[in-house]
Amino acid sequence: MKSIWQDTVQLLHFPQLKKDIHTDVLIIGGGIAGILSAYFLHQAGVKYVLVEKNTICSGTTQNTTAKITYQHGLIYHQILKSYGTHAAQQYLTANKRAFEKYAALCRTIDCDYEIKDNYVYSVTDRRKLIDEMNALQKIGYAAKFCERLNIPMQTAGAVKFPNQAQFHPLKFIAPIADGLNIYEHTFVREMIGNLAITDQGTINANHVIVTTHFPFINTHGSYFLKLYQHRSYVIALDNAQDVEGMYVDECRTGLSFRNHGDLLLLGGGGHRTGHKGGNWNELREFAQKVYPHSAEQYHWAAQDCMSLDDIPYIGQYSKRTHHLYVASGFNKWGMTGAMAAAMILTDKILGKQNDCADVFDPSRNILKPQVLVNGFEATKNLLTISKKRCPHLGCALKWNSAERSWDCPCHGSRFDKHGKVLDNPANGDLPS
Structure with missing residues (x-):
């Protein structure tokens, strides 16, 4: 089961690591958030080390749908309601800066970067879309409301952000790394x-950045209460449709659409x-x-x-850990989330x-x-x-017949049929 990104690039x-070392900054986790953090520190001349338990981008990064957008569902109405205008503007600004940084970097990287309009649609709830439009107007962003969409289903409309982007994430990462x-x-x-204790060496660092998807240190931050994990699925179809944009349902169990070359990437089936x-x-x-000949x-x-x-968790791991940082909880928007986190x-490391x-x-x-549901x-x-x-905190595992894995309903750790850990926060295999 390889994604199209894995199958078309060799990283x-x-x-x-086979020795004890000292560094200024240790980055734990070699997905796109960790690699971008390392890239920026490298450019700044800071002494750093990045460690990855498997190979770089072997987790969520290689399985993304790779949309670069600062439209993250119907998030702005939600932030405005919960935290106010300033927080919503901070979120927009941070993600626009992330988008602009990608645009600048992709000018010199052959990574199938394409400008596309992005649409968040609702199948039934037009009121949610109107609320989001009103929130965006209040924070100064001119989105557009669309009645008709180029996807094969009836909707109540969509909020459109023009001139967003999509790319090939591993073609982007290869020269960055x-x-x-x-x-x-x-x-x-x-x-x-x-x-940091590893199998064949230790790393002593002045600062530590944890970008391990789900934070694995349980003694700080209460991330086992603040996060849960969500599976989603993608099929790539030829002889389907050019949808001429990027589309996602505001409902987490809905469908998403985007093209890559001649293929339609259809996402959904989430849980x-x-x-x-x-x-x-x-x-x-x-x-x-809808695509019977595909x-x-x-x-x-x-x-x-x-x-x-x-909203992602980006910053100090907890109030008590002044030299320990985290980036997690990107929800389904890991591309701009990762860039915003790295920036x-x-x-913070550079004292800027x-x-x-603050919003993160x-x-x-x-x-x-x-938090009550998670608890x-x-x-x-x-x-x-x-x-x-699960060796993480002892929850009962469930068999996932579709993917032939043992999955943890509590915090999302996953293990193959032989007990080898696939996804964290579990920090080891199942006992034999």
Whole structure:
């Protein structure tokens, strides 16, 4: 099960750490957020090391749909309602800066970068779209409302952000990572203060940035309550349709559309990790109905960390960890989220003021309805009798028949049929 991105690019490989070292900044996690952080620190002349437990971009980054946009669902009405105008403007500004940074970098990188309009649609709820339009007007962004869309389904309309972008994420990463100080197959098993313990060496660092998708250090930040994980699925079809843009349903279980070359990337079938959902079957049934002459060329799945309020956690890991930082909870918008995180965190390391950082503060109020859902899910599965239990915090694992994996409904760790860890926050395999 390879994504189209994996199948069309061969990334560089890096050595395994086999000694004890000291560095100014340690970055843990070799996805796009970690690599961009390393890239900016490298440019600034800061001594750093990035470590990745497998190979770079072998997790969520290689399974993205690779949309570069500052339209993240119907987020602006939500932020405006919860945190006010200034916070909504900070979120917009941070993600616009991220978009502009991609545009600048992609001018010199052959990564299939294309300008496309982005649409967030609703199948039934026009009121949500109108609320988002009003919120955007209030913070000074001129979005457009569209009645008709170039997708094969009836909708209540869509909010359109013109001139957004899409690209090939691994073609972008390949030259960015070239020359960076990276160690692969270097699994951080434990943190003792700012000392990272790996299988064949230790890393002593003045600052630590955790970009491991789901934060793996449980003693700070309460991320096991503040995050849950969500699976989503993609099929790539030829002989389907050029939808001439990027489309996503405002509902997390809805469909997304974008093209890559001659292929249509159809996404959806989503569900909370460890629960049942539509998966690829839902997408294949839809494709058979609306694109009966199409043929599936690729299929893959992604996993996203979902925050309590749909805003990422970027900044100090907790109030008590002044030299430990985190970037997580990008929801389904990891491309601009990763770039925004890398820009904010490298500013913090360099002692620069970033006027958009406050809205992403990981220590913001967690009294949100989702925290009760997350807590209930954890309690229920801790009390479930099962031989297969997650080594992260002991929750009962569920068998995922579509992907043939053992999945944790609490925090989203996943293991293959032999017990090898696939997705964190679990920090090791299942006991044999």
